Amino acid sequence: MMAPVEEASLAARRCQLLEGVKGRVLEIGGGTGANAPYYDHGTRLVVSDPDPSMYPLLLEKARGDNSRFSFLSSTAESIPFEADQFDLVVSTLVLCSVINPGRAMAEISRVLKPGGKFLFLEHIRATGKKAYLQDVVQPLWSLVGSGCHPNRPTVSLIRDAGFDVEKLELFDPFSSFPGIARFALQFLTPFAQGVARKE
Numbered sequence: 065m066m067a068p069v070e071e072a073s074l075a076a077r078r079c080q081l082l083e084g085v086k087g088r089v090l091e092i093g094g095g096t097g098a099n100a101p102y103y104d105h106g107t108r109l110v111v112s113d114p115d116p117s118m119y120p121l122l123l124e125k126a127r128g129d130n131s132r133f134s135f136l137s138s139t140a141e142s143i144p145f146e147a148d149q150f151d152l153v154v155s156t157l158v159l160c161s162v163i164n165p166g167r168a169m170a171e172i173s174r175v176l177k178p179g180g181k182f183l184f185l186e187h188i189r190a191t192g193k194k195a196y197l198q199d200v201v202q203p204l205w206s207l208v209g210s211g212c213h214p215n216r217p218t219v220s221l222i223r224d225a226g227f228d229v230e231k232l233e234l235f236d237p238f239s240s241f242p243g244i245a246r247f248a249l250q251f252l253t254p255f256a257q258g259v260a261r262k263e
C-alpha cells in the first residue's frame with residue numbers, strides 16, 4: 065500500500081534523513097526495515113519494534129548484514145537500555161501510532177547521550193481547518209489504521225520533551241499524486257522531517 069508514496073517521496077526522504085549517520089543508533093518502530101538500506105556501514109544499529117513478526121523482512125532489507133544490526137522487541141514507551149547510550153535515535157512514521165507519545169519522547173531523551181540527536185520523519189497535525197478535519201476522522205482512522213493518529217502534534221511533543229529542533233521541513237508526499245488521490249489523502253499531511261538535539 066505504501067509503495068507509491070515510497071517511490072514518489074519517502075524513499076528519497078529516508079535517504080536524506082539518514083545520510084552520514086554514524087555511531088550507536090537506536091531506531092524505534094523499525095517495522096519491516098524500510099530504513100535499513102540507507103544506513104552507512106559504520107553504523108551500529110539496534111532496531112526495535114513491538115511486533116517481532118517484522119524481523120524476517122527487516123533482516124532481508126538489511127541485506128543479510130546482521131553483524132551490525134541487532135533487533136529487539138520493545139515499545140518506544142519502555143526502552144530496555146540504560147540512560148545515555150545512543151548517539152542517535154531514529155523514528156519514521158512511528159510517533160503517530162505509539163499509545164503514549166509523551167512517555168515515548170521521555171524514553172528517547174533518556175537513552176540519548178547529552179547532545180545526541182533525534183532524527184524524525186513523521187506525519188503531523190495540520191493547522192487551521194485541516195486540523196479540525198483530522199480531529200473528526202481520527203477515531204475511524206485509528207480503528208482501521210493500527211492506532212495511527214493523523215492529528216498528533218508531534219513536533220510540539222518533541223519540543224515539550226526538552227529537545228531543540230535544529231532542522232525542520234514540512235512537506236506533502238502526495239503532491240505528485242493524481243487529483244482525487246491527493247485530495248483524499250490531505251488529512252494525512254503535512255509530513256515533517258527534522259533533527260532535534262537533546263539539550
Ligand SMILES: C[S@@+](CC[C@H](N)C(=O)[O-])C[C@H]1O[C@@H](n2cnc3c(N)ncnc32)[C@H](O)[C@@H]1O
Pocket residue numbers: 092093094095096097098099112113114115118138139140141155156157158161162163164
Ligand atoms: C507505519 S509503521 C512504520 C514502520 C517503519 N518505521 C517505516 O518507516 O516504514 C509503524 C511501526 O510502529 C510500530 N509501533 C506501534 N506501536 C509502537 C510503540 N508503542 N512503540 C514502538 N513502535 C511501535 C509498529 O509495530 C510498526 O512497525
